[in-house]
Amino acid sequence: MGYVFPNELEINWGLFIVLYPYLTGLVAGAFIVSSLYHVFRISSLKPVSRLALIAALAVLLVAPMTLISHLGQPLRALNMLWTPSPTSAMAGFGYIYSFYLIIVLLEIWFMYRKDLVKFAAIKDGWTGKFYNLLTLGAKDVSEKALHIDHKVVGILAIIGIPSAAFLHGYVGFIFGAIKANPWWSTPLMPVIFLLSAIVSGIALLIVIFEVTCWIRRVKIDFECMMAMNKYLWVFLILAFVLEILEIIFIGYEGKEEWPAIKGLIFEVIPVTFFGVQIAGMVLAFFLLLASRKKNISQFAARIMTFVSGGAILLSVLAMRFNVVIGGQLVSKSLVGYTKFHIPIWEEGIIPTLIFLVLPFVLMTIMVKLLPPWLDEEPLAAVTVKRRRDFQAARGIEGEGAAEEIPTLWGRAASTLVFGKIFKEVE
Amino acid sequence: MIFDRGDKVTIRQEDGNPSAQAVFRIGVILVLAVVIFVIVRQMMIPASFGQYGRYRGNSISENASLNAAYAGSSNDCGECHQQEFMALAQAQHREIDCQSCHGPAAKHVSKPAVTSPIVQETAELCNSCHRQIAGRQDGKIVTVRPLLHSGGVNCTRCHNPHRPQLSFEGDKS
Numbered sequence: 001m002g003y004v005f006p007n008e009l010e011i012n013w014g015l016f017i018v019l020y021p022y023l024t025g026l027v028a029g030a031f032i033v034s035s036l037y038h039v040f041r042i043s044s045l046k047p048v049s050r051l052a053l054i055a056a057l058a059v060l061l062v063a064p065m066t067l068i069s070h071l072g073q074p075l076r077a078l079n080m081l082w083t084p085s086p087t088s089a090m091a092g093f094g095y096i097y098s099f100y101l102i103i104v105l106l107e108i109w110f111m112y113r114k115d116l117v118k119f120a121a122i123k124d125g126w127t128g129k130f131y132n133l134l135t136l137g138a139k140d141v142s143e144k145a146l147h148i149d150h151k152v153v154g155i156l157a158i159i160g161i162p163s164a165a166f167l168h169g170y171v172g173f174i175f176g177a178i179k180a181n182p183w184w185s186t187p188l189m190p191v192i193f194l195l196s197a198i199v200s201g202i203a204l205l206i207v208i209f210e211v212t213c214w215i216r217r218v219k220i221d222f223e224c225m226m227a228m229n230k231y232l233w234v235f236l237i238l239a240f241v242l243e244i245l246e247i248i249f250i251g252y253e254g255k256e257e258w259p260a261i262k263g264l265i266f267e268v269i270p271v272t273f274f275g276v277q278i279a280g281m282v283l284a285f286f287l288l289l290a291s292r293k294k295n296i297s298q299f300a301a302r303i304m305t306f307v308s309g310g311a312i313l314l315s316v317l318a319m320r321f322n323v324v325i326g327g328q329l330v331s332k333s334l335v336g337y338t339k340f341h342i343p344i345w346e347e348g349i350i351p352t353l354i355f356l357v358l359p360f361v362l363m364t365i366m367v368k369l370l371p372p373w374l375d376e377e378p379l380a381a382v383t384v385k386r387r388r389d390f391q392a393a394r395g396i397e398g399e400g401a402a403e404e405i406p407t408l409w410g411r412a413a414s415t416l417v418f419g420k421i422f423k424e425v426e
Numbered sequence: 427m428i429f430d431r432g433d434k435v436t437i438r439q440e441d442g443n444p445s446a447q448a449v450f451r452i453g454v455i456l457v458l459a460v461v462i463f464v465i466v467r468q469m470m471i472p473a474s475f476g477q478y479g480r481y482r483g484n485s486i487s488e489n490a491s492l493n494a495a496y497a498g499s500s501n502d503c504g505e506c507h508q509q510e511f512m513a514l515a516q517a518q519h520r521e522i523d524c525q526s527c528h529g530p531a532a533k534h535v536s537k538p539a540v541t542s543p544i545v546q547e548t549a550e551l552c553n554s555c556h557r558q559i560a561g562r563q564d565g566k567i568v569t570v571r572p573l574l575h576s577g578g579v580n581c582t583r584c585h586n587p588h589r590p591q592l593s594f595e596g597d598k599s
Contacts, residue, residue: 003560003561004560004561005561006559006561006562008561009559009560009561078470081463081467082467082470082471083471083472083475083480085480102456106452109452110448110452113448136448136451136452136455137451138447138448138450138451138452139447140445140447140448142445144445145445145446145447145448148445148446148448148449149448152448152449336560338560
């Protein structure tokens with residue numbers, strides 16, 4: 001189509017580079033939901049505060065896999081940490097990512113420390129030993145210690161917000177700073193990426209929350225769902241306005257690149273741009289708005305919120321595609337477009353789908369290890385014998401009686417009981 | 427520990443319960459991790475890194491000491507392969523070095539009997555220049571759509587690559 005230069009025939013940044021900003025965006029968004037509870041004390045989000053962090057960690061672990069697979073030299077991956085170029089935005093990735101990973105891991109550890117100690121005490125064999133290792137020997141679960149944990153989580157969440165914003169803003173920065181590409185080059189890019197990240201993260205949590213409640217057959221916390229609904233709507237408006245404003249601005253300015261960009265969105269990528277990205281946002285906007293009307297039943301409101309979440313997840317994925325691939329389709333000649341063929345295997349549709357499913361596999365494993373549910377009896381996962389023993393230990397009054405249980409776990413369990421383990425932090 | 431000062435909590439309480447134990451242990455692990463990272467990083471940075479710029483200085487001498495894989499020029503080939511050399515000198519391909527198609531031939535020049543740089547007869551080689559693609563202007567180079575043009579038959583069946591204008595003397599040299 002039109003005239004393109006010979007070196008523009010190949011689309012170098014393929015589907016994995018589409019996935020990378022998508023996945024980090026989900027991380028940043030999920031983290032910010034958890035921070036809304038921990039930092040801004042929005043208590044209605046408490047039911048998903050732990051789930052949000054587990055989801056963030058699962059996606060965070062998959063995100064660099066896309067980059068490493070794209071580059072195809074995994075053994076050189078760490079060179080970026082050994083000898084980073086100080087003037088390269090891309091080289092900053094290693095440090096920004098590692099810092100953020102540490103923040104998320106620490107926050108999860110402090111949040112779960114009480115549970116880890118509990119599991120270490122009441123679980124059998126290797127599982128118990130594994131939890132014991134995870135506690136790092138810090139088994140003090142007195143009220144004072146838990147209070148400190150709580151404070152540390154708050155501090156980590158405060159550090160985490162700018163880190164999350166930075167991790168994702170920098171992805172937008174890399175695209176926005178490419179001055180030769182009119183579809184990318186705008187200082188607004190980091191902000192656009194950040195807002196769409198928050199939107200996609202909230203949408204992901206809505207979908208996960210709804211699905212996990214359905215799988216676990218528990219009643220969904222409607223207040224929590226509608227709180228996410230509200231935040232999704234607010235951030236959606238901001239994200240939508242910025243994305244549209246950017247294009248209107250280029251159009252109104254009408255500089256020499258406008259015909260090329262107009263052709264791109266109207267002729268080259270109209271399906272993914274208008275059909276998925278814009279339509280998904282508009283659909284979610286109206287569904288979210290309607291779901292909060294008084295005459296809508298709770299069930300209908302839930303379904304509408306869920307559908308909005310799904311629509312947003314698709315819309316943001318399309319937005320990443322339109323930015324990453326769309327930007328490479330426009331020829332530097334500004335009078336032609338390259339074609340993009342989606343391969344099957346090499347950086348193709350199948351590994352892309354695997355990378356999209358992998359976070360959920362990791363999430364399932366993590367949720368089994370560290371149950372994020374706050375509505376469940378914590379002993380449900382323990383074997384019957386241990387549960388009986390533990391409950392017996394709980395029932396026995398007085399220090400002397402508790403010492404009748406000679407096993408190690410018995411002693412630990414009695415410590416837990418007297419340390420008022422089951423009292424919620426708040 | 428910063429949290430201790432801020433919260434006015436001592437690490438060891440009066441009853442012997444260390445309530446800031448968790449923060450302390452994580453702090454120790456983090457410090458250890460940073461120290462280990464700094465040490466490992468020092469070990470991993472190549473010795474000559476940064477000698478001339480942000481790359482391994484030794485890589486220059488290493489590359490310089492490699493044996494050249496390519497012979498000097500087409501003239502070296504012409505000393506023995508006069509027929510092909512003369513044909514090529516008058517043909518459209520005259521600006522292309524022999525080794526562009528035949529591959530690096532330094533070994534062959536020094537010991538002709540040991541290796542022979544024969545081109546595997548593959549359409550892929552020709553297509554790397556003659557395939558019709560967007561951005562490759564026809565006229566400067568003759569471009570074709572390979573499958574329509576030959577139906578998969580090897581180019582050298584009809585074209586003599588040293589004198590590629592069609593003359594039905596392919597396969598001869």
